Amino acid sequence: MSRIRAAFHDPDGTRYGIPTFWWKGAPAGYAARRQLRVAGLRPGGQPVAAQILWRGVGGNRVAYLYRVELALPKRTATPAQMRAITAALTARRTCRVCGVVRPYCIPRSLGECVDCAYPMEEAA
Known part of the structure; x- marks a missing residue:
């Protein structure tokens, strides 16, 4: 040893x-x-x-x-808990301005989706 x-x-x-x-x-x-x-x-x-x-x-x-x-x-989540988690994650992906559910989480620093935060870059 x-x-x-x-x-x-x-x-x-x-x-x-x-x-x-x-x-x-x-x-x-x-x-x-x-x-x-x-x-x-x-x-x-x-x-x-x-x-x-x-x-x-x-x-x-x-x-x-x-x-x-x-x-x-391990404890498993109840169906109600799973629904709450799904709703919370959907809310994180929904833009407050345009209401579109994005495939990514909306950055908290912007408070809106990237398309709403930078509309001029999309037109270019």
């Missing part, structure tokens, strides 16, 4: 307070938030079970791990 790995190897949590492993050194059964998300799971309110420490730019970096068997399935 290299010195860097040995510095971050604390499986019983005596040095860092919780079980600590080196980069790519965590045993099976632990996963980070992104890994849980890919698997269709979420932490579900469980506390951090372990951590991974590694040396990165600017100092030591940390990634918190959760127990996979305690993770819950």
Whole structure:
């Protein structure tokens, strides 16, 4: 075991307070938030079970791990929530001036679609 790995190897949590492993050194059964998300799971309110420490730019970096068997399935949006999201995204693409639904989100800095904001450039 290299010195860097040995510095971050604390499986019983005596040095860092919780079980600590080196980069790519965590045993099976632990996963980070992104890994849980890919698997269709979420932490579900469980506390951090372990951590991974590694040396990165600017100092030591940390990634918190959760127990996979305690993770819950991801929540899905209800049909009403999906309708609300669709309506909000459509509102972001609708020009206030001409009322046309554009294929892009209207820039907040302009407050209107590009065609309404720069009408002379379209004629050229």
